[in-house]
Amino acid sequence: MTKASPSSAEPDPRLGDFHMPLESAPHARTFMQWPVAQSVYGRRGLADVQRSIVDIANAIAQFEPVVLLSGDTGRNGIRAGLSNAVELWDIATDDLWCRDSGPTFVVDAAGNLAVAHLRFNGWGNKQGFANDGLVAASVAARLDLPLLETGLVGEQGGVEHDGAGLLLAHESCWVNPNRNTLDRDTIAARLCLALGAQQMIWAPGLKGEDITDYHIDALARFVGPSTVLIQIDEALDPDDPWSRAAHQTLRALEETRDLAGKPLTIVKLPGPETVRSNAPDFVSSYINYYVCNGAVIAAQFGDAQADGLARETLADLYPGREIVMLDIDPIGESGGGIHCATQQQPAPRRS
Template sequence: MKRRGFLMAGGALGITCFSGQSIAQPATGFYVPAEEARHDRTFMQWPVSRTVHPDPVFLKMVQRTIAEIANTISAFEPVIMLAGSEYHADISKQLSAAIEIWDVPTEDLWCRDAGPVFAINNRGELAVKQIQFNGWGRKQVHAHDARIADRVAERLGLPLQPTGLIGEAGGVEQDGHGALMAHESSWVNDNRNPGLARDEIEARLLAAYGAKRMIWSEGVWGEDITDYHIDSLARFTGPGRGIINLPDRPDNHDPFHMAALDTHDRLVAAGMDMDVIPEPHYRRVKNLDFVAAYANYYVCNGGVIAARFGDAETDQIASETLASHYPGREVVTLNVDVLGELGGGIHCATQQMPTS
């Protein structure tokens, strides 16, 4: 399934644990640290669903890519792979011996969206913020993926703190210093938070992440499965600074190009210092649905794991830009084209647990 072409017969299957109506907010004091803060470990999910990935050959390609990402990250920090126990024997053949496999059933690989969002307080206590995953607005099966956050919290013995939100962590970006950015299309949307106005969603996001400031841009409704997640376009790299992908030659008829330019302008107007990484001019995959997002990288302990798309010039610009924003970390680039064909990337496939 292409994430920019999400029509599928089974899209509405799955569960949703609450309706999105107003609920009591948890006690304050917890916040979600910046991704570049020290990690205890990285969580990932093993894709297995033949409803989501009906082509067995392509599914094997996706699994090999997830294994490569996990093995790469494991050289920098511990990795936990989540999967049903019936798959462990096969998975272990593809993973480094350093990677631990937990019996948490999954359907798909997008741990940034379905996985736990970890928060910490000033006493070093951890909690999991419950942003309820519902298959990007019931577009994809999620009977198992909708339960991953609470199952991981239970295994770790951590409190699960409700946020009153339905959505995905890939739809909001945090700097760990009080600022968030997001596209309205991923949150102010009846497929996730019916009946909630933007102000209420903003208040709940700020409470969930322990933040004080929100930078919104409109995004794109209904053109891809995520309703245009921010983490495939723009990222914080520190307080008041970030990076963004932009096309060198914007297409006025492409809603993603127009939304990207709008997001850039709003971030700059909000006082952000944004470095631009151009989208690749040439790439190995020519499909129009392919997402070539340099911004969809993952920061781990001592490393930055990023994609390369086959354009020598822009691949180098991206690596050099990331190295300048994350000094002292090794930038490792991988060919993750199969994830781009699905509309995602490395950041979408990972979720960090901060060190307490």
């Protein structure tokens, strides 16, 4: 397994001129990665997750350009079932999680793009990342964009931002020696610098129960300034570590005041009561959706009532966008969702 030590480099001071736009801002394109790690999935499992990646890419390509990253694109049959609207770039990948290993795009006041480099190390050296660890730099080089050092190891799926100065993250996947040996305040300051924010909201999270150490984007998402959507049941289950951690995050959000001193608007959404999959670590997160130009691409799990409520909630929160819900169970069985598999490139600012 490839190893990577937490970065000891100082952040690039140019980051102070940039910020990461909200996901619902206009995109130039979506990036995705083609999974090839048979050692992770097995032959049959790999074919299943590849089909789900095709389904997601085809759905997004109806609304905006999609680039699928994969080495050896001419010989691996990747085009089977894939829309001709999806462009292939010959950049080698290991796995599908472009939210984590892909480029974190940031923009300055003039609309210039750069990549804030959150160094990917396989979620704390839990999985090989020989190719995925190079994806962000490779995309930046192909686009001829500055690659700006953040001085952090981690994944964009582990931090949420509201586009107006607030960040939300679980300490479990940042203040963790498997990624960073810095103290919490330094990590918070570097994340704020990297994404152009002023205030960090920390919740404890949960270490060691999944490969990500509990990424926030499966639980809570900012849908706009000071407005957050969280998937949570009303009653806390004291015997369930996931329930305890989720309610700790909810309390942190309830106690937060934004930069204007006002409480956050919190929208709660229950998860499905029944799902199609029997996989023990199945991720049934409606929250792990992706906002693209004109649409929200989300998962459905076969629970008609819960799926319907999720659709209605997303339609209310994202008016004017089509809500597209997909069966991506193989990705849920692999520990993630649609947001985990995607990465947006902001559109150039129009003069």
